[in-house]
Amino acid sequence: MNDMTTRQLPNKIVICGAPYDVEIVKNLRGEKNQKIDGWIRMGMQKVMIDADLNPFMKWQVMFHEVVHGIVEICNLKHIGEQKVDTIAYGIMSVLTSMEWIEPPLHEALLTAEQYEKWLASGGIGGRDRQNYP
Numbered sequence: 001m002n003d004m005t006t007r008q009l010p011n012k013i014v015i016c017g018a019p020y021d022v023e024i025v026k027n028l029r030g031e032k033n034q035k036i037d038g039w040i041r042m043g044m045q046k047v048m049i050d051a052d053l054n055p056f057m058k059w060q061v062m063f064h065e066v067v068h069g070i071v072e073i074c075n076l077k078h079i080g081e082q083k084v085d086t087i088a089y090g091i092m093s094v095l096t097s098m099e100w101i102e103p104p105l106h107e108a109l110l111t112a113e114q115y116e117k118w119l120a121s122g123g124i125g126g127r128d129r130q131n132y133p
């Protein structure tokens with residue numbers, strides 16, 4: 001098994017042809033000093049990920065921020081956090097199916113119906129967040 005969750009995140013990624021530094025940051029804070037999991041700084045070409053996330057979530061948040069980057073670069077603004085997160089999970093599921101990522105146990109145990117319900121509730125950023133990583 002090629003377990004991506006045990007691998008370090010890359011130091012650099014390329015989004016639509018532009019290089020971005022990936023930084024793991026302790027106690028990551030947003031523009032209003034609120035606690036956040038990830039942040040893409042387009043002008044600085046940086047993707048910042050909170051250090052306290054579990055390994056799977058660091059990858060998920062990285063892809064979430066990558067989707068924000070693609071949306072911004074392609075001028076598809078205002079698609080909303082839930083859609084960004086859903087697309088990020090879509091990418092994650094493809095990578096998981098290719099055995100690039102080991103899914104966390106609770107997600108591996110979700111039925112398709114439970115997964116749909118979870119997505120409908122807002123997924124990882126939704127109101128049931130406390131029940132999931």
Ligand SMILES: [Zn+2]
Binds near residue numbers: 064068081084
């Ligand atoms: Zn977001």
